[in-house]
Amino acid sequence: MASRRGVLKIGSAALLLTAAGSAAAWALTRAPKAAQAPWDAAAKGFGDARLDALAYAILAPNPHNMQPWRVRLTGEDAFTLHADPARLLPETDPFSRQIVIGFGAFLELFRQAAAEKGARAEIALFPEGEPKPYLDARPIAHVRLVADSSAPRDPLFGHALARRTNRNPFEKRAVDATILERIKSAAVPGVFADAVADAARLAEVKKLADDAWRIEWGLDRTRRETIKVTRVGRREIEENPYGIALAGPLLEALGGLGVLTRENMDDPDSTAYEQTLANYSAAIVATPAFLFSITSTNTRADQIEAGRSWVRMQLAAAGEGLAFHPLSQALQEFPEMEEPYRRAHALLASGGGIVQMLARVGYAGDAPPAPREPLAARLLKG
Numbered sequence: 001m002a003s004r005r006g007v008l009k010i011g012s013a014a015l016l017l018t019a020a021g022s023a024a025a026w027a028l029t030r031a032p033k034a035a036q037a038p039w040d041a042a043a044k045g046f047g048d049a050r051l052d053a054l055a056y057a058i059l060a061p062n063p064h065n066m067q068p069w070r071v072r073l074t075g076e077d078a079f080t081l082h083a084d085p086a087r088l089l090p091e092t093d094p095f096s097r098q099i100v101i102g103f104g105a106f107l108e109l110f111r112q113a114a115a116e117k118g119a120r121a122e123i124a125l126f127p128e129g130e131p132k133p134y135l136d137a138r139p140i141a142h143v144r145l146v147a148d149s150s151a152p153r154d155p156l157f158g159h160a161l162a163r164r165t166n167r168n169p170f171e172k173r174a175v176d177a178t179i180l181e182r183i184k185s186a187a188v189p190g191v192f193a194d195a196v197a198d199a200a201r202l203a204e205v206k207k208l209a210d211d212a213w214r215i216e217w218g219l220d221r222t223r224r225e226t227i228k229v230t231r232v233g234r235r236e237i238e239e240n241p242y243g244i245a246l247a248g249p250l251l252e253a254l255g256g257l258g259v260l261t262r263e264n265m266d267d268p269d270s271t272a273y274e275q276t277l278a279n280y281s282a283a284i285v286a287t288p289a290f291l292f293s294i295t296s297t298n299t300r301a302d303q304i305e306a307g308r309s310w311v312r313m314q315l316a317a318a319g320e321g322l323a324f325h326p327l328s329q330a331l332q333e334f335p336e337m338e339e340p341y342r343r344a345h346a347l348l349a350s351g352g353g354i355v356q357m358l359a360r361v362g363y364a365g366d367a368p369p370a371p372r373e374p375l376a377a378r379l380l381k382g
């Protein structure tokens with residue numbers, strides 16, 4: 001096994017050099033443009049206020065990019081929002097807490113986009129009751145758009161198309177405390193946001209995030225949940241524009257060579273398995289600051305508010321020129337994660353409450369827009 005791994009590593013290094021030289025050409029010819037088209041579609045609009053705001057809502061951050069939203073348009077000005085049961089993450093997110101956070105981000109972007117067009121979004125959350133402990137067929141929200149030129153426009157909306165999840169290692173450069181304060185202040189009332197930027201606590205949170213990541217990647221069932229929705233290279237991403245996209249010249253080349261495949265990622269003796277583990281760990285180490293958020297209780301409505309705060313903080317970070325990368329492993333609620341979960345709460349929420357988000361922030365090179373399914377694909381018919 002060791003020699004096989006050695007061969008693959010040499011191959012990878014050679015490819016890295018070749019691929020680095022051709023990154024610009026790749027961006028022109030091999031970027032999964034069709035899967036990124038919904039970002040342009042939102043900018044252009046459809047000429048209908050409700051669809052125009054929904055076009056921004058589907059750009060919301062969401063776990064594993066599962067895009068679990070299903071939208072049933074009702075009448076001329078309303079819609080009902082449902083969770084697609086085929087797009088949940090039962091292993092890593094058994095109670096769909098993170099999925100609901102993604103819906104909170106969706107509704108916040110809808111609200112902001114509507115206000116931009118002189119409309120108010122009237123949002124009734126969980127109109128048939130909060131589904132607990134698991135999501136069910138009951139709606140997440142009923143939403144109605146009401147023309148209202150007094151609906152205040154939100155300056156954060158200006159960053160909606162620039163917002164990215166950026167998994168690159170970040171520069172050493174520290175993040176100014178005043179910038180962290182401004183980002184924290186983007187959270188909505190009821191969600192407490194804070195930052196970690198001093199050396200001793202940074203080290204503790206990095207260790208926590210890395211320990212938790214090793215548990216998630218090391219367990220067959222949680223790793224496989226990710227691998228199942230991992231797309232390698234342009235063709236796979238465009239065929240299925242949801243899930244985790246591995247794009248870029250190097251990854252695409254490794255995919256073409258059969259080094260980076262889903263099968264190899266699942267083999268603990270392979271380079272693909274090891275490199276995935278190592279790349280995420282390397283990113284965790286290269287972190288000058290963390291942001292986190294807490295709610296005092298953990299109702300579905302709290303999770304929605306946490307999601308609204310999440311995207312607002314991420315938009316604020318984008319506005320500050322900061323890269324933003326959530327690290328959710330230690331906050332996950334499956335049994336093997338119990339120790340890091342407890343440690344996360346002792347470290348970050350010693351006064352009580354539920355930690356809803358943990359993200360690294362810092363300075364880094366750009367990340368590409370993540371794939372999205374077109375809005376039409378998430379509209380329920382009939």
Ligand SMILES: Cc1cc2nc3c(=O)[nH]c(=O)nc-3n(C[C@H](O)[C@H](O)[C@H](O)COP(=O)(O)O)c2cc1C
Nearest residue numbers: 061062063064065098101164165326327328329370
């Ligand atoms: C609740 C939640 C948890 C997330 N957790 C992680 C995580 O642990 N690691 C990660 O790399 N990305 C995480 N993400 C980011 C998503 O993978 C990302 O939003 C999605 O792939 C779409 O990409 P985009 O944010 O660039 O549009 C999370 C997002 C949300 C909303």
